[in-house]
Amino acid sequence: MSIFAEVPQAPPVAVFKLTADFREDTNAQKVNLGVGAYRTDDCLPWVLPVVKKVEQMIVEDNSLNHEYLPILGLPELRSAASKVALGDDSPAIKDGRVGAVQALGGTGALRIGAEFLRRWYNGTNNTATPVYVSAPTWENHNAVFSDAGFKDIRPYHYWDGEKKGLDVTGIMDDLENAPEHSIFVLHACAHNPTGTDPTPDEWKTISEVMKRRKLFVFFDSAYQGFASGSLDKDAWAIRYFVSEGFELLCAQSFSKNFGLYNERVGNLTVVAQDKDNLARVLSQMEKIVRTTWSNPPSQGARIVAITLNNPDLFIEWKGNVKTMADRVLLMRDQLKAKLIALGTPGTWDHITQQIGMFSFTGLNPKQVQYMIKEKHVYLMASGRINMCGLTSKNIDYVAESIHETVSKEVTSHWTGSDITVGLPVERKRCVARRSWGEIFTFISFSDSLKMEKSCCFLSW
């Protein structure tokens, strides 16, 4: 009898399944608004010109080899990446109380941070410490913290489906009522999946409450530069919190802003109170890295480090980033304009108010199904679209498809069985959100992987 006889088939990760389904679709007009990767106006992946240049430099440099990087990664990457997040003239960096761990993408940075917090944050066993993630959030946040050993992962109010914006009251309530020392995962900018960020004033209020209530700040920064086109603007929240004296972690990804998706370049920036605390924290993070991947991959790190540390290349990079951000902004403007011109029911201001790669359209699951099945426009069940999937060639079709879908009032109550993963739904901790008259359910993954329970991944 095989030892794996009882291993159940796991549901596919929704965002990748979407792309797989898209690939198999033979319809000529199909559009993929799923996975978060940048596309040019020809709907092609874009290797940044500065990346091509630096890669060529690396290929031609015979002095380079493939030796192991240190456990914590390439020093030139770690320091330059932290500078990008905190600013060149960051007092915290000058004080020597900022360190970093090179990690495999933003995911890897989050995971190392999560593992560290579970072991060392507030005492030596934080399995019961609540971790708050926004409702909704990037679907992998749950699993990262859950697999790191946290047993109590909770949503904090974030998206207000009715006003299609930030649920500020909800956020503040949750911050006031969270147990002291709870960990909060904050999106530094370009919130995934809603594209809705707090304003600077709202950030200030959040900061004030978090400080007073002794809540831990863990920033997820996957889109710096990509959101507004300005590195500094997109890092404002992180820098503000640091200036307010918080000790914090910031998981950075260079997947999107460098277009280096598959080279897995990320950085976990650690801001501690002083050098001594920082040193001890990094030494423990080293232990965690050693049993996870020993040391990180070198190719992507080199590309980013060379670029960030060379003044000319840095300027060129910023230009490339702005190119991407500008195209996204253009698509936002045009999509909204077209929907208004078509007279599509509802308000569409959120399309241009939201920021970054994603837009939370407000389409409900039934409408999303219609878009996919009838119009061959692929988007996430949450109504999230990747703006980068829009081009001058397909934007009319997409606008028309949205118009048709919304006008048809394709709707009724969503039930758990409509989620096409094939397993019954387990609800551990749910938050009901109203959006277009439908109920979204946020499902926690804490116990979702035990064999005797089955669960459904509602992917954002």
Place this chain on the structure above:
Amino acid sequence: MQVCDLLSWWSEVQMGPPDPILGVSEAYKRDTNPKKINLGVGAYRDDQGKPYVLSCVRKAEAQIAAKKLDKEYLAIGGLGDFTKACAKLALGDDNEVIKSGRNITVQTISGTGSLRIGANFLSRFHTEARDVYLPKPSWGNHTPIFRDAGMQLKAYTYYDPKTCGFDFQGALNDISKIPEKSVIMLHACAHNPTGVDPRPEQWKEIADLVKKRNLLVFFDMAYQGFASGDIDRDAWAVRYFIEQGHNIVLSQSFAKNMGLYGERVGGFTVVCKDAEEAKRVESQLKILIRPIYSNPPMNGARIAATILNTPDLYKEWLGEVHGMANRIITMRELLVANLKKEGSTRNWKHVIDQIGMFCFTGLKPEQVERLTKEFSVYMTKDGRISMAGVTSGNVGYLAQGIHAVTK
């Protein structure tokens, strides 16, 4: 700027001890003695003591650069061209397992990443037994990897310090007592840290006993090709076990045999009952991988795949691996010859009998300390030296030092 008046969150965080293996390299770097030798990390060095970028790797890189590929995310399980070739390399082109599709092979972050995925997978799904039995001694990082994954560590006798060889009877005795369904870790070839491998007839008995005890076999193969110089010979034990009906799990690394250390290229394989089970296992591996790093890095896998799948490059690679293994073997012989020349009367036969990158010299911690302090020879406390750090230029000095601390 003011820092919070609160106590730091991290006041109670202890300073972690330096990594015993990687810490050696760091100490070596700080040493200013021109005669210093680094015999710590198992990274290959040429006879000038320099890192060696394989020629087939450079060629593969040039080919890849010319293709101007994009940087889109790989699948969670990695590059298909790589994983298929990786499995074939380990199991053999014609292996029935591959033909029937009953293996699942995912790309991992080199050997460590592979072991960790494996450990996590067993921890989650192999619920009948929590214990992993490691050979005594084993690679230092095995223990914390399995522990962090939630497994418990036990050991079986392996190394005989009296002979500096394999304690075959001791191993059989211990293995015969391992509770059913426990996980047993076996080093496929070039045991780390001892360099002591079972002979084929011994492997056969081990396989038999392991089957009787109904144990789950976890092979760690980090040195395929590097041990004997022959890819198939080094994989013999893995293939034999599978032939005998063991559905093993297997970790592979391409750090050493392709010199792709920093690119982090590895594979994790589960040999399943059938293709259907392999699909279920694959789906669960993805669920494990996604919250660690989402999907693996492309660069190294692309290089490895190009080499494995391009006949000319593959042939060249086999030659280069053979060359590296041969240099190691030559250094072993030279070291023993030089020790004799120094006048050492100790039995150093084990230096030649052991295989692969490492040699368990038999030196005690105090002797190692002296060797480091007085001669600037850096190695791990257990007496392990990386033969790859030995060159025709430094072997004389090394013999001097070893003789000095052991006479």
